[in-house]
Amino acid sequence: MTLPPLEIVLYTGAVSLLIIGLAGLVMGDNLVRLVLALAVAEAGVNLLLVLSGFRQGAFAPILLEGRVPGPMVDPIPQALVLTAIVIGVGVQALALALVLRVRRAYGTVEMRTLRARLHEDLDAAAGLPPETSRNAPAVERPA
């Protein structure tokens, strides 16, 4: 099965957005940039879903004066993506609210600093002395 060149370009764009978003999610250090990468990946998934109902030379799924003008693209993925866009903004707002709470609790939005302070808090709650490293040997090496 060979795709027409227009669909190859569109699928390339959708998959590229998804890959770029996932790369940002994995490699990002700033929590706000993680939220942005999530939005980019979500845009790629939305485009991929709408593309699944696309066919070359079809009309938009709108009735013209009550009659069908010709072959139409599939309206069901469009309706689903319409919902997914709004839900995506809701998820984004919730994530930003969580970032604000993290900032209020730990004073940073950088992942490295945040992880270090989180481990300090966990060590303090577990009663461990704060200067012990997780990778340090528990006892001295025998001579």
Added chain:
Amino acid sequence: MYWITVLVVAIMILSALAVLLLPNLLAAVAASSVVSLALSVVFVIIRAPDVAMTEAAVGAGLSGVILVLALRRLGLWGLGDDNHPRPGDSLQGSGDDA
């Protein structure tokens, strides 16, 4: 139609890369709005005008507003020019930039 699609998809991918690579978070938010706008043009091209309207209004408009307001509350608001004090940044500001 083919080359218009290629151009819009290229803009979309480049601004998605800019979201990850720009050091300034305000510019990254602007780039993510550009991604949403280019995506709404792509939705028009693949004959989903209702999705395009929603993406342009919600994805580019509302989500950009939410992100910028969150940046302001996080204190990461700025254009990366830290040599000049911003208004409200410190109490002893000169006040000539009102």
